[in-house]
Amino acid sequence: MISIQETLNVQNHRNSDREDLLNVEELYIKFKNNKKEVSAVNNISFSLKEGETVALVGESGCGKSVTSLSIMGLIPKHDGVVKGSIKLGDLQLNGLSPKKMRKIRGQAVSMIFQEPMTSLNPVHKIGQQIGEVIQLHEACTKEEKKERTIEMLKKVGIPRPDKIINDYPHQLSGGMRQRVMIAMAMACNPKLLIADEPTTALDVTIQAQILDLMKELKREYNTTILLITHDLGVVADIADRVMVMYYGQIVEEADVYTLFKSPKHPYTIGLINSIPNLAKQQKRLDPIIGNVPSLGEITKGCPFRNRCNVAIDICTEKNPPLFFQDKQTVRCWLHEPKEEK
Numbered sequence: 001m002i003s004i005q006e007t008l009n010v011q012n013h014r015n016s017d018r019e020d021l022l023n024v025e026e027l028y029i030k031f032k033n034n035k036k037e038v039s040a041v042n043n044i045s046f047s048l049k050e051g052e053t054v055a056l057v058g059e060s061g062c063g064k065s066v067t068s069l070s071i072m073g074l075i076p077k078h079d080g081v082v083k084g085s086i087k088l089g090d091l092q093l094n095g096l097s098p099k100k101m102r103k104i105r106g107q108a109v110s111m112i113f114q115e116p117m118t119s120l121n122p123v124h125k126i127g128q129q130i131g132e133v134i135q136l137h138e139a140c141t142k143e144e145k146k147e148r149t150i151e152m153l154k155k156v157g158i159p160r161p162d163k164i165i166n167d168y169p170h171q172l173s174g175g176m177r178q179r180v181m182i183a184m185a186m187a188c189n190p191k192l193l194i195a196d197e198p199t200t201a202l203d204v205t206i207q208a209q210i211l212d213l214m215k216e217l218k219r220e221y222n223t224t225i226l227l228i229t230h231d232l233g234v235v236a237d238i239a240d241r242v243m244v245m246y247y248g249q250i251v252e253e254a255d256v257y258t259l260f261k262s263p264k265h266p267y268t269i270g271l272i273n274s275i276p277n278l279a280k281q282q283k284r285l286d287p288i289i290g291n292v293p294s295l296g297e298i299t300k301g302c303p304f305r306n307r308c309n310v311a312i313d314i315c316t317e318k319n320p321p322l323f324f325q326d327k328q329t330v331r332c333w334l335h336e337p338k339e340e341k
Contacts (some may be wrong), residue, residue, distance in 0.1 A: 018050050018051060019049065019050055020047045020048070020049055020050075021049060021050045021052075021088065021191060021192060021224045022047060022048040022071070022086075022087070022088055022192055022224065023047045023085070023086075023087045024044065024045060024046050024067075024071070024084070024085070024087075025045045025084055025085040025087075026043055026044075026045055026083075026084045026085065027041055027043070027045070027067070027070065027082070027083070027085075027086065028041060028042060028043060028081075028082070028083040028084055029041035029063070029066055029070055029075065029080055029082050029083075029248075030080060030081045030083075031079060031080045031295070033295065033296065037081065038295040038296035039248055039295065040066045040080070040248055040295060041063045041066055041067055041070070041249075042247075042249050043084075043249070044067070044245075044248075044249060044250050045250075046243055046250065046253070048192070048224050048226060049224070050222065051218070051222045051223070051224060052224055052240050052241065053218065053224075053225040053227060053238055053239050053240050054225070054226055054227065054239065054240065054241045054242070054243065055227045055228075055229060055234075055235040055238070055239035055241070055242045055243070055256075056068075056226060056227065056228050056229075056243050056245055057229060057243065057244050057245065057271070058230065058244060058245035058246055059230060059246075059292050061292040062245045062246050062248070062292060063245055063247070063248040064196075064228045064245055065114070065196055066080075067228075067245075068111065068194045068196055068226065068228050070082050070086065070094070071093065071109065071192075071194060071226075072105060072109060072111050072194065073093060073094070073098075073101040073104075073105070082094055088104070088109060088191070089191075091108075093109075102136075103137070106133045106136060106137055106187070106188055107137040107188045107190060108190055108191050108192065109190055109192045109193075109194065110185035110186065110188075110190040110192070110194070111194040111195075111196065112178075112182055112193070112195040112196060112198050113181065113196055114196045114198075114200055115200070116169070116174070116177035116178050116180065116181045117169060117170075117177060119181060120169040120177060120181070121169075122168065122169055122170060123168075124168075125165065125166055125167065125168055126153075126164055126165055126166075126167055126168070126169065126180055127146065127164075127166060129180075129184060130149045130152060130153070130165075130180070130184045130187055131145045131146065131149050133184055133187045133188065134148050134149065134187050134188065137188045138188065146165070148187070149161075149165055150162055150165065152183040152184075152186065152187050153165070153179075155183065155186070156179040156180075156182050156183045156186075156213055156217075157179060157209070158176060158180070158183070164176075174206070175202055175203075175206035175209065175210070178198060178199075178202065178206075181198075182210070182213060182214070182217070186217055186221070189221050189223075190223065191223065191224060192225075192226065193214075193223050193224070193225050193226070194225075194226045194228070195214065195226070195227050195228065196228040197228060197229055198210055198214070198227075198229075199211065199231065199234055207234075211234065211237055211238050214238065215238060225238075232260075232271060232272065232275055233275070236260060239256045240255065240256060241253070241254070241255050241256060242254060242255075242256050242259045244259075244265065244267065244268045244271070246267050246303060246304055247292060247293060247298065247303035247304070249319075249331060250329075250331070251265045251267055251268070251304070251330070251331040251332070252264055252265040252267075252268045252328060252330045252331065253328060253329045254327055254328030254329075255327060255328075258326075258327045258328055259328065260272065264325065264328060264330040264332065264335055265330050265331065265332050266304065266308045266309070266310055266332065266334075267288070267304050267307075267308075270287075270307075271288070273286040274286055274288060288307055289307055290306060293306075300316070301315055301316045301317055301318060301319060302315040302316075302318075302319055302320060302332075302333070303319070310334060312333060314333050315333055318333075319331075320332055320336070323335050323336055
């Protein structure tokens, strides 16, 4: 795991002059469970600016990956219900036909999935899979497609790319497969790149290489990145802004420096405190008690109250709205603005 203390030499890169690339407003995602609908994502709104890297953070089961799949239009209609607005520039993504959405994927929006071995087709060669993305979105000859594929593999630091294009996924290491996924996602220079746990199950050295690669590609193409992760070390290293998600809601949002320096929500504080601190001598870590509730389990009050050590009476009755505080927003009754006397 990357040490936050070693990587938190970051600056706030937010630029008010940048235009919004992605706008998500009042997004609800529900799934059917025993003929009942349960909420996986409950009324979240956020935006991503051009060239910005935003991290969506939280434990497994908080709704991070489902949110990213809704942006990609990959939630089957017979499984889930997506309501709200998802706009890429002036284009409304949700509501597009499957045919039109296929043209958007890979060209305007791409995604690096969590496990490359299950995302890459095991019976097709690496060159075929990257070449298919290029051919789908750009008119090119067979030779041009091959040259472009080799060029993308070079960009992601894969040695002997002219040989690798003839290999199958199982012949590559985990780090190499992840690089192939990045090459495939960046093949058509998308405006928005969604990376779902791109460094999971990779050793520290390969993890650092993948993060450096993503930062380099971002600088070269000015790509906007939505990073889905639970690793706060990765967040400190690459993100400009952070959204903390819990039980289908965004509970805190701030630039990366403000979040690590002054977290507000008890859940965010718990996440940061549960990470080993190399600057201190700790006999035990300080974990967050309990687990994320199951979908549909919490119907009243703050979903985090049963795991919170500073909960108050109102937490059992009402779910707090987002309160604005200087550079961040927080969904917690402890930060409700006090009326002036």
